[in-house]
Amino acid sequence: MTFKTEDTVAETSGSLDPVVQLHPDDDVVIARHQLVAGMRIGNELAVRGLVPAGHKLAVRVIETGRAVRRYGQIIGFATRTIEAGEHVHTHNLSMGNFDRDYAFGVDAKPTPPAAQAAQFMGIVRADGRVATRNYIGILTSVNCSATAARAIADYFRRDTHPHALADYPNVDGVIALTHSQGCAIDSEGEALEMIRRTLGGYARHPNFAAVLIVGLGCETNQISGLLQSQGLTPGAALKTMTIQATGGTARTVAAGIEQIKAMLTEANNVRREPVDAKHLVIGLQCGGSDGYSGITANPALGAAVDRLVAHGGTAILSETPEVYGAEHLLTRRAVSREIGAKLIERIHWWEAYCARMNADLNNNPSAGNKAGGLTTILEKSLGAIAKGGTTNLVDVYRYAELVREHGLVFMDTPGYDPVSATGQVAGGANLICFTTGRGSAYGCAPSPSLKLGTNTALWQRQEEDIDLNCGSILDGARTVDDLGEEIFQLILATASGQASKSEIHGYGQNEFVPWQIGAVT
Structure with a gap:
């Protein structure tokens, strides 16, 4: 046989x-x-x-x-x-319990640099940060200001108000990223710290040329506290306002529109130029996984990640519940025992968290994952970590924490894709790569998202949402390494301004979903 x-x-x-x-x-x-x-x-x-x-x-x-x-x-x-x-x-x-040998660092090895430097056409900010997109962002300190923020952004929509940005072709858009948090939480607790860390990461994200923060005025997440905790200073590219101080919703919307208008000229004053691939920070996601994910799209993305790391770039592997049972394969590649132990500490946190919430980590896989052939979280995790390629694990980060290391890193996030990707973008991801077997229509802003399908049937059914068919590996037409190179080249092209399928459809604003971890009182 x-x-x-x-x-x-x-x-x-x-x-x-x-x-x-x-x-x-x-x-x-x-x-x-x-x-x-x-x-x-x-x-x-x-x-x-x-x-x-x-x-x-x-x-x-x-x-x-x-x-x-x-x-x-x-x-x-x-x-x-x-x-x-x-x-x-x-x-x-x-599922069942079994011992895992963490063998910290035994498989760590040097990553040879690429023979020839890869480049993309990026936007270099005045402080040296490199962007893949050029948006103006509207953030909210609390859910109470979400409607006003959306109304400000809607004024600049190209589909309904085509003249609003007609004179600013280098601005990709004005987007409002709203959320359901910001009040009725512990003013000294982890939940407030996390939403502030997330908003701070977006406020300083290189893909935003400028940011306006809109609040209500009486919320727990005071804008002044947000700015202080995140080391942010108001200026020409960072403005704030509250509905209460401005005099109501209509006045806030009008004032916000004027603030954005004042930001547009400088935001438009950018050009793309060749920059090294080391400036790429890629968030790795998988959603709607199936039995083919660990055979086609995930290892092909892993091959692209190996190329990115060889060029000095960074990839963020996340979704802690979806590495559960396979974490020992990552600890073996950790550059130090300390880094490996940081990952295991997060695994133990999730075990305790699920016990506290009367939940089971094996509740993930979803119904769709199971219909696609995945049975346990152990099986799903083993396929999921293939997205991270084969290079060393160089650091482990908290949710939405700024990623500073170059190479393969891990960020602690839930498995729910919008929440996970939100943390990655807050940490600095300027592009997302998202594998899917059952089909996904996810998109992200301000960072573009590429979707990689695991099988040809999905590609034929949902091509308008999928950027690349990795089912050709299963069909015998392509190798994992072939597709890894194609994905890497697609990453460079997308970072250079080529629109992803989800960008063409206008996805991104509704997919901003910060992790809500604390009690709401």
Whole structure:
């Protein structure tokens, strides 16, 4: 019985087996397409019952209670005896506890620099920061000022008010990023610190030429406290106002429009110029994952990340609940025991957090993930970390904390994509790469978001939302490394101003979702 391994799945375009085996020690293989009872896999294995595309098929008898492996790693435990050829999923596989060897740093190795420097056409700010987009942003200190902020931004919408920005072609837009927080929380607590850190990260983000912060006036998250805690100083590119001090909603909207008008001339006074790829900070996301995510789009993105790191750039791996069970593969690549321990501390925090909230980390995967072939969070995590490539883990950050290191880093975030990406952008991500198997229509602002599909069926169904089809790996037409190079080149082009699919559709403002962690009183 012969199966294709991970290294050869995309390299044998002339011979497409009905299943993919990712590691010689695996107990399961993955169906390329739907399998039906009686089909023969190789010379020895007969399919028992229906196995949907992207789902798992047992290659040997697996006794009750025994660990089941995919990627050469444990993805769960058999809840009953599973026969060879049988569908392996939620009906016969579940979570279980097992020891993981963190082996801090044993696989860390130097990353050779790229032979030739890669560049993109970036926007260099006066202080040396490099932008991939050029927006004016309107932030709110509290939900109470969200309507006013939206009304100010709506005045400058190109689809409804085409003349408002007609004289400012170098301004990508005026956007309002509103949220549901800012009051009825502990004035000295972690929740206020987190929303301030998030807003501060956006206020100083290089993709904003200028920012206006709008508040109500009596909220817990006072603008003065926000500015002080984040080291922000009002000036020509940072203005503030409150509805109460300005005299009501209509006056605030009118005054806000005038403030934005005053910012436009300077914001438009930019040009793109060649800059090194080391100025790229990429947030890595996966959403609507399926059984192919860890075979196609995620490892291809990982190959692009390896290229980015070799060029001195930075990639932010996140979604802590979605590395759970695979964290030992990251700690082995940590540059120091201290960095590895920081990741494990965040894993333990999530275990305690879920226990406190009567939740289970295995509640992630979602219903869509399971329909796509993923069974446990262990299996999902093992595929998810492939987005991070193979280079060293150089640091671990709190949610929305400014990322200062170059290379592969980790940021603690929830698995919910808008919340996670919001933290990454606050940390400095000037582009997002987002893999999806079930289909996503996510977009981000002020940082562009590229969506990478895991399978060709998704591409054919939802091409208007997907920037690149990585299903060609599964189809045998391309290799992981080929797609990694194409993704890297797409990243450079998008950072240079090429619009992503989500930007064309106008996504971004509604996807600003800061993590709400504290009690609302």
